[in-house]
Amino acid sequence: MAVISDAKRLAAYAAVDEHVKPQHKVIGIGSGSTVPYVVERLCQPPHNNSNSDRWYIPTGFQSKELIVKAGLNLGDVDQFPTIDVTIDGADEVDDELNAIKGGGACQLREKVLAEAATHFIIVADSRKDSKILGHAWKQGVPIEVAPFAWAKVFVNLQKMGCENPALRMGKMKAGPVVTDNGNFVIDAVFSESYMRDPAELLHRIKMLTGVLEVGLFVGMAEAAYFGYPDGTVLARWQDGRRQKVDASKGLEIAAQGKKV
Numbered sequence: 001m002a003v004i005s006d007a008k009r010l011a012a013y014a015a016v017d018e019h020v021k022p023q024h025k026v027i028g029i030g031s032g033s034t035v036p037y038v039v040e041r042l043c044q045p046p047h048n049n050s051n052s053d054r055w056y057i058p059t060g061f062q063s064k065e066l067i068v069k070a071g072l073n074l075g076d077v078d079q080f081p082t083i084d085v086t087i088d089g090a091d092e093v094d095d096e097l098n099a100i101k102g103g104g105a106c107q108l109r110e111k112v113l114a115e116a117a118t119h120f121i122i123v124a125d126s127r128k129d130s131k132i133l134g135h136a137w138k139q140g141v142p143i144e145v146a147p148f149a150w151a152k153v154f155v156n157l158q159k160m161g162c163e164n165p166a167l168r169m170g171k172m173k174a175g176p177v178v179t180d181n182g183n184f185v186i187d188a189v190f191s192e193s194y195m196r197d198p199a200e201l202l203h204r205i206k207m208l209t210g211v212l213e214v215g216l217f218v219g220m221a222e223a224a225y226f227g228y229p230d231g232t233v234l235a236r237w238q239d240g241r242r243q244k245v246d247a248s249k250g251l252e253i254a255a256q257g258k259k260v
């Protein structure tokens, strides 16, 4: 198995199989390239047997489309402020399961759904499995800001020691990326000494007026599942446990899924 998409699928399948139980009635669906496989698995046996009285809550446009296209019940977090399980992707995950998120500009809704969840689980391929944040993800910490405040937040980030904050610009669109909430995103690279203490960094950035949310998810994930190109899945837990998950069942289903 050499393809990264297969690794993502295995991680997603393993996470769904381990964490989504028939009694779970409200499920948060995250964003990114691994999440379509989460929805794919949720639509297969035995999980699909629970879907008629289950509600799915999206973290943005992409996951809303996934939920609607799969014919699942779409809800929102104002109807369901308590979620049983949220499964989401990540840009990088450190040794303690702190994560950088927001590469797709979804960090605000993602953090609300992560915080609302009794169980918050990350799924990703092995490239996201890291020791210290910033080692693998070089683009910086995604920061969602009120549009009129971006230049002021820029100056404050520079005062904190971030040399080159960047207003994220659209592709095939003149001007900045506008999030699903109508805000802008600043990507801010910080030194390793900052990244070694993500809780402190999160606190300092969040205190800047005009900042709505920071793509640092500190102490939130219960477990993270990383798919490897050799077909294995590594589960890491917040208490430091590491476990190789038997992905053979997932492999079998993935093979069947591809034929469909």
Ligand SMILES: O=C[C@H](O)[C@H](O)[C@H](O)COP(=O)(O)O
Binding pocket: 030, 031, 032, 033, 034, 035, 088, 089, 090, 091, 100, 101, 102, 103, 104, 105, 106, 107, 110
């Ligand atoms: O804003 C986007 C999210 O935080 C994604 O979960 C994250 O960027 C990972 O996305 P991908 O799996 O596409 O690398």
